[in-house]
Amino acid sequence: MTLIKSISGIRGTIGGQPSDNLTPIDAVKFAAAYGSWLKNSQPGKKTKVVVGRDARISGPMIQQLVMNTLVGLGIDVIDLDLSTTPTVEVAVPMEKADGGIILTASHNPKQWNALKLLNHKGEFLSGDEGAEILKMAEKADFSFAAVDELGKITVVDHYIDTHIEEVVLLPLVDAKKIAEAGFIVAVDGVNSTGGIAVPKLLKRLGVKVKELYCEPTGHFPHNPEPLKEHLTEICDLVKKEKANLGIVVDPDVDRLAFISEDGEMFGEEYTLVACADYVLSKTPGNTVSNLSSSRALRDVTEKYGGNYEASAVGEVNVVELMKKNNAVIGGEGNGGIIYPELHYGRDSLVGIALFLTFLAEKKVKVSELRKSYPAYFMSKNKIELTPDLDVDGILLEIQQKYSGEEVSTIDGVKIDFAEHWVHLRKSNTEPIIRIYTEAKSQEKADEIAGKMMEEIRAIANL
Structure with missing residues (x-):
């Protein structure tokens, strides 16, 4: 490696x-x-x-x-x-x-x-x-x-503790309203520092906490990426404890995923969408996410009269575009919330506090909130790289093939079709090509991804 x-x-x-x-x-x-x-x-x-x-x-x-x-x-x-x-x-x-x-x-x-x-x-x-x-x-x-x-x-x-107090002091965080809502929340801290910080924040906000894997031993009990297939235990715990929601973070607490009260995933992509919906309802403005994030953020932003723009993947790129466009909130579709009112970095603690305030204010179930947003479905796939694979050549060939569509090349190749999109890029963190697709049904998103992977394999003779 x-x-x-x-x-x-x-x-x-x-x-x-x-x-x-x-x-x-x-x-x-x-x-x-x-x-x-x-x-x-x-x-x-x-x-x-x-x-x-x-x-x-x-x-x-x-x-x-x-x-x-x-x-x-x-x-x-x-x-x-x-x-x-x-x-x-x-x-x-x-x-x-x-x-x-x-x-x-x-x-x-x-x-x-x-x-x-x-x-x-x-x-x-x-x-x-x-x-x-x-x-x-x-x-x-x-x-x-x-x-x-x-x-x-x-x-x-x-x-x-200081970080938690800074979050609680944010004007759009209403600790009193959260406490009055009487939330019960299950937390999966994946045996890392989220197991320290998230329960502390929730208790500070007057929330009753049900802890799962919150001992910071470093022995991750499941794959630490907060994706549906890794989170069966927290989903079961939410239902068993009749919790209002579940909260999952990655080992360093900059990615945030929610579980609805019925044990279903809220959708990592919709973490930012929901937090943005709340922030924009109080402070209308612009938003930014990266090219691999859901169209739902664009839809919510435009509902409040704001302007949405997409950056290259990578937190530093999102932050740079947020500053340029004076975005009031932004982040990445992997559950990363960036709220400049506190700092320019992905912050699960900020996301939790904003989300709980929104939930307490709206007085709805998490599943009902999720249904209020445009229904988009993503398929996230990857192809392992080999030393002799000409990735840039593959991406160029795909770009040329779809030149009649709306194509962005600021980070790999993103092709925007009328009803769906495809984003192909080399990962910054792993030796792989990522293939992200989004459509109005999971079947369609998976079908598009499968077709694109076949095209890549054909070009690369894999």
Whole structure:
């Protein structure tokens, strides 16, 4: 397995050979490159970096390697230890730090880990900045500090609580209304830091919580990507406990999925749609999601007179377009909510609080809320890459074949037909081609995906 370097972070599997996997040597090398890049951008100034991690098994090892590499560069470290991705993003500007590192491989299985790099605003680095750091890592272009100039590590353990308070203080979050609704909510924390943060938030909002896999052991009890096929136990728990809804997050708590009271998936794509519906009903404006997200967000945005635009896939691309278009809310169809009122990062805690306020205000069941939105169905598939596969050539051939349709090439190839769309792209995080389709029935979405996969295999002689 090769080490994957992209705008989504430096990601790989633990163990194996340096440069092929995320070994201790690679962790040190990339942490040193990032720390050196920060120092070079502000010569003569003491540098400070916030570091937090999810609960995966390799986390303590990688964290110590990364933090002490930064100390060796003369950088002070704020150690959040077990945390969430959005919590680290919130902590960076609060600490007036120069950057942040989140140690998480997000939805990937337990053998994976990664370094996600933030700037002084607590936002992900741009592609150009990431490329500069990768270049420094390859050249080992860094110099360590003398003994009297070493950095220091300060442990700060309040930031999950602080993050929760910042969420509760948002003008569109109504804790009183949520508490009065008397919600019962089941939570699957996939044995990571969502098991700490989500129940804490819910209890702060006066919600009765039924916990499933909320011990942050790092031993994921099921595939940690919050997709329907992985979530049978939480769906059963919702029905058994007669809960109003279920909440599922990924290991670093930046992806959010809901379960309706009947044990059915609300639909990961509709997490953003519902939160946007609420935000737009109070503060009309523009929205942004990526090219692989549902058309339903466009429909809801236009209902309130706003303008919807789609970015390339990748949180940094969504954020860039949100800033350009003054979007009041945005995110990604994988359950990632970005609400600039708090910060420019995917944040499940913000999404939960907005959703519960909306639900309490509307006084409807989760299944009824879901039925109020346009019915779109997605099919998400992938084809494994092989070293000799000319992906760009395949995508170009598909683009030319469908040139008579509305085609976007800002990120792979997206073809918009009248009643459906297809998006083909190389993944930023895995060695695969993703094939996403959306149509007005699941059968049609699956049929379109199957047809497109056949075309790709024919072109590639797979």
